[in-house]
Amino acid sequence: xxxxxxxxxxxxxxxxxxxxxxxxxxxxxxxxxxxxxxxxxxxxxxxxxxxxxxxxxxxxxxxxxxxxxxxxxxxxxxxxxxxxxxxxxxxxxxxxxxxxxxxxxxxxxxxxxxxxxxxxxxxxxxxxxxxxxxxxxxxxxxxxxxxxxxxxxxxxxxxxxxxxxxxxxxxxxxxxxxxxxxxxxxxxxxxxxxxxxxxxxxxxxxxxxxxxxxxxxxxxxxxxxxxxxxxxxxxxxxxxxxxxxxxxxxxxxxxxxxxxxxxxxxxxxxxxxxxxxxxxxxxxxxxxxxxxxxxxxxxxxxxxxxxxxxxxxxxxxxxxxxxxxxxxxxxxxxxxxxxxxxxxxxxxxxxxxxxxxxxxxxxxxxxxxxxxxxxxxxxxxxxxxxxxxxxxxxxxxxxxxxxxxxxxxxxxxxxxxxxxxxxxxxxxxxxxxxxxxxxxx
Amino acid sequence: xxxxxxxxxxxxxxxxxxxxxxxxxxxxxxxxxxxxxxxxxxxxxxxxxxxxxxxxxxxxxxxxxxxxxxxxxxxxxxxxxxxxxxxxxxxxxxxxxxxxxxxxxxxxxxxxxxxxxxxxxxxxxxxxxxxxxxxxxxxxxxxxxxxxxxxxxxxxxxxxxxxxxxxxxxxxxxxxxxxxxxxxxxxxxxxxxxxxxxxxxxxxxxxxxxxx
Numbered sequence: 001x002x003x004x005x006x007x008x009x010x011x012x013x014x015x016x017x018x019x020x021x022x023x024x025x026x027x028x029x030x031x032x033x034x035x036x037x038x039x040x041x042x043x044x045x046x047x048x049x050x051x052x053x054x055x056x057x058x059x060x061x062x063x064x065x066x067x068x069x070x071x072x073x074x075x076x077x078x079x080x081x082x083x084x085x086x087x088x089x090x091x092x093x094x095x096x097x098x099x100x101x102x103x104x105x106x107x108x109x110x111x112x113x114x115x116x117x118x119x120x121x122x123x124x125x126x127x128x129x130x131x132x133x134x135x136x137x138x139x140x141x142x143x144x145x146x147x148x149x150x151x152x153x154x155x156x157x158x159x160x161x162x163x164x165x166x167x168x169x170x171x172x173x174x175x176x177x178x179x180x181x182x183x184x185x186x187x188x189x190x191x192x193x194x195x196x197x198x199x200x201x202x203x204x205x206x207x208x209x210x211x212x213x214x215x216x217x218x219x220x221x222x223x224x225x226x227x228x229x230x231x232x233x234x235x236x237x238x239x240x241x242x243x244x245x246x247x248x249x250x251x252x253x254x255x256x257x258x259x260x261x262x263x264x265x266x267x268x269x270x271x272x273x274x275x276x277x278x279x280x281x282x283x284x285x286x287x288x289x290x291x292x293x294x295x296x297x298x299x300x301x302x303x304x305x306x307x308x309x310x311x312x313x314x315x316x317x318x319x320x321x322x323x324x325x326x327x328x329x330x331x332x333x334x335x336x337x338x339x340x341x342x343x344x345x346x347x348x349x350x351x352x353x354x355x356x357x358x359x360x361x362x363x364x365x366x367x368x369x370x371x372x373x374x375x376x377x378x379x380x381x382x383x384x385x386x387x388x389x390x391x392x393x394x395x396x397x398x399x400x401x402x403x404x405x406x407x408x409x410x411x412x413x414x415x416x417x418x419x420x421x422x423x424x425x426x427x428x429x430x431x432x433x434x435x436x437x438x439x440x441x
Numbered sequence: 442x443x444x445x446x447x448x449x450x451x452x453x454x455x456x457x458x459x460x461x462x463x464x465x466x467x468x469x470x471x472x473x474x475x476x477x478x479x480x481x482x483x484x485x486x487x488x489x490x491x492x493x494x495x496x497x498x499x500x501x502x503x504x505x506x507x508x509x510x511x512x513x514x515x516x517x518x519x520x521x522x523x524x525x526x527x528x529x530x531x532x533x534x535x536x537x538x539x540x541x542x543x544x545x546x547x548x549x550x551x552x553x554x555x556x557x558x559x560x561x562x563x564x565x566x567x568x569x570x571x572x573x574x575x576x577x578x579x580x581x582x583x584x585x586x587x588x589x590x591x592x593x594x595x596x597x598x599x600x601x602x603x604x605x606x607x608x609x610x611x612x613x614x615x616x617x618x619x620x621x622x623x624x625x626x627x628x629x630x631x632x633x634x635x636x637x638x639x640x641x642x643x644x645x646x647x648x649x650x651x652x653x
Contacts (some may be wrong), residue, residue, distance in 0.1 A: 032579065250460040252482045286460065286482050286511045316510065348517070381520055385485035 035293050104187055146188055160190065167193045172207030182410040189406045195302040198295070200330065201409035202335040220327035230277045239277065242284050248271045249289050251394070254398065258297070263315040268292055269323065275337070282344035287389040291336060294393075294402050295329040334371045339351055340415050343388065351388040358388075361424045369431045376440045387423050391415065395426070450495075451502045451525055452619055457530035457546050460510030460537040463569040466602035467531065468507050471612060476603050483509045486521050493616065501616055522554040527619045528564045529611065534599070535573050547592055555624060563595045563618035565611050571599035572606065 061140065092178035139433050156164065167190060170181050181200060189197045199205040204219070258264050271292055276284035297309050304322050306312050314322070316340050329346070342350030359380040363370040373380070386394055393401050407415030427434065456464045465480045465487065487507040495501045506523050530546045530581040532539040543566065551561045566589060589597050595618045598611040 245460060249482050252461075252480065254481065285485050286509060291480075379520070381517070382488075383485060385517070389484050393482070 024349075028249070041106075045108045046161065114389075163190060164190045167197065171200070175209070176207045178207055179238070185406050186410040187407075188403055191301065194298050194402075194406070194431050198298055198332060198405075198409060202332045204328070204331045204335055215329075216324075219331055220324060223274070223327040223330050224323065226274045226278065230274055231270060232275055239273075242276050243269075243273055245286070246276070246284055249286060253293065254393075258310060258312075258314070261314050263322070267296070267326045267329075271326060271333065273332060274281055274330065279337070281346075285344040285348075285389075287386075288337070288344060290393045291399065292329055292333050292392045294405055295332045297398065298323065298402060299328050336415055339413060343416075348389070350416070351385060352381075354388045354416070355384045357420055358384050358423050358427075361420070362427055365424060366428050366431060369427055369434055372435050376438070379441050384423060387426070388419070391419060392422065392426070446498060448501055449497055449500045449502065450620070451504065451524040452621075453504045454552070454615065455506050455509050455522060455525045455528040455606060457518070457528060457550065458510060458533065458567075459533070459536075459546075461537075461544045462510065462533040462539050463602050464506055464510065464529075464531050466568065467529070467600065468505050470602040470605055471608050472505065474557060474605075476605075485505055485517070491612075493612075495616065495620075498525070501614070503616070518549060519553045522550065525554060525562060526556075527562050527615045528625075529567050529615065530564055531567045531569050531600075533570050533612045534568050535570055536653055542567075544592055544611065547594070548644060551593070558622075559621065561593055563615060563622055564593070565615045565618075566594045566597035568597065568599045570601060571604070572601040572604040572612055573620055616648075 166184060167181075170176055170184065171193060178200065181197065185197055185201060196205070200207065206215055233239050246269055250265050250272075253268075268289065272284055272289055275288070276282075300312065300314065300317075301309055303317060303325070304312060317325075337344070340350060342348075342353075349362075359370075362380075391401070393402070396404070408418060411418040456468060458464055460482065465483055467478060468487075468489050469480065470476055472491045486509065489505045489507065491503040491505060493501040493503065506521055506525065508518065528550055530543055530550070532543050534540075547564065550564065554562055556562055566585075568585075585597050589595075596611075596614045598607040598614070600607045600611060602608065
């Protein structure tokens with residue numbers, strides 16, 4: 001039934017004049033979101049890392065332009081901050097409605113244009129950025145990734161240090177301004193403050209500093225009360241299927257090293273089983289297991305000095321610390337899943353809807369790619385199902401997922417709507433390769 | 442490479458069964474000739490292509506659809522099954538529950554997919570992980586033959602992706618039946634009706650397969 005309603009002719013791609021308008025809107029969106037990967041850092045070293053794989057003059061030139069423009073923008077930024085933020089939110093709202101591909105999208109686009117052209121300053125700046133970032137440019141993306149790899153140089157650059165300071169000030173309280181934190185986190189969170197920033201962004205921790213410790217204690221206690229209450233039932237007749245599925249899946253996740261540690265296996269099994277039991281509408285669904293990993297890794301980082309988390313022996317941590325990590329991971333994962341519940345309920349309607357939305361979006365922003373896939377009988381469900389189900393975690397390295405989640409958690413509905421646009425950007429980024437591929441067998 | 446008088450067939454084959462029974466491992470073994478105990482759980486569907494030089498005149502390209510085993514994805518299977526020509530249903534001999542699920546998978550398949558002639562697609566049952574010795578189900582081959590007959594499987598094989606046992610044989614058995622069903626669009630292929638020319642030159646040692 002869900003499928004039938006999805007493919008009904010009412011949701012046909014729009015006609016040409018509308019399409020043109022939408023393309024420009026997507027580019028605006030793309031340019032507006034491009035600074036997700038920008039560190040606000042013009043360090044040449046980072047650029048070199050960024051360009052390593054691409055290594056073309058064009059890429060370097062583009063990257064420099066981006067940075068130049070970004071620095072210019074930062075000067076203007078103080079004055080425009082509020083305007084820009086409003087505009088961004090407005091545009092995001094437009095895009096979300098566009099993605100539904102129904103008739104109201106035409107209206108919302110034209111409305112959007114009127115409202116943003118009334119704001120000359122911000123429109124101007126958004127155009128600058130748009131010019132500086134052609135669709136094919138990737139360096140900001142790769143550059144952004146460099147930050148969340150286990151960093152090559154432990155010494156912070158001046159800019160990194162000042163960024164870290166900004167975070168520290170915000171986090172210090174007495175009340176953390178969550179809007180400011182979101183804005184700052186959107187373009188990446190420094191590793192050192194990521195654990196606390198994530199806990200705040202996910203809504204797990206309160207903004208008020210004085211209430212944080214007691215909240216943590218209460219929630220951790222609550223989680224282990226669940227464990228006490230439910231975990232013994234894992235071998236009961238009505239729960240053993242759930243437990244068995246989890247048990248089979250844990251050794252089949254990534255990253256390679258952590259998953260094989262018995263201690264990690266135990267913790268993941270508990271987290272997933274408790275979550276499944278407490279969410280009977282979906283229960284455990286393959287793919288949810290992957291979603292624990294980023295939280296777990298980030299929260300482990302809170303307690304260790306090592307740069308290489310993936311090779312870290314988790315059992316060397318004190319039992320109490322491990323329990324804290326476990327409970328925090330459980331709660332933050334729960335918050336994430338609250339936002340994408342319909343991805344995992346029966347027949348996974350959320351995923352089907354998003355795959356359909358992706359198809360409609362790509363048919364508008366890159367008709368050539370869309371047609372190519374269609375001609376070779378590649379269905380979006382065949383490749384994008386996993387992109388939605390595992391939030392691209394199977395497609396990108398863990399460190400990139402962690403960086404991506406900085407932004408997802410700074411967006412309203414980051415794990416659902418914003419993710420859709422990241423998936424579309426993925427296809428557009430690889431368009432050359434896709435178009436060159438003639439044999440999808 | 443291809444000779445002028447060669448015919449080429451492209452068949453879409455489904456590989457289905459409960460989670461963790463070894464569907465991905467079987468496909469990797471069959472297509473890439475290797476095995477790893479660390480394949481990640483399949484989400485949605487994965488693909489692989491195997492090219493067989495069937496005989497002097499025929500090349501067969503098998504498009505293998507490796508479909509995620511969790512029941513949750515069940516409703517998606519209708520999309521994945523579309524236009525398949527044959528199927529493997531896999532279970533894990535060390536876990537009886539996965540064998541109990543075989544009939545569910547078969548029913549799901551037959552209810553969502555039929556050949557153009559209205560018949561169910563040829564399906565071979567694979568009893569995987571037979572290297573692990575815990576052979577509770579396989580002791581009685583006659584019972585398995587009976588089970589296959591009753592449930593409409595064209596044959597069954599004990600397989601091991603790890604030790605590379607019987608996977609090629611199972612595939613040849615399935616392809617043979619697909620070719621047979623293709624060349625006979627009207628008449629159904631009952632286990633006891635054999636077109637002699639279809640079996641003539643094939644060297645398929647398909648002991649468990651009661652059509653040869």
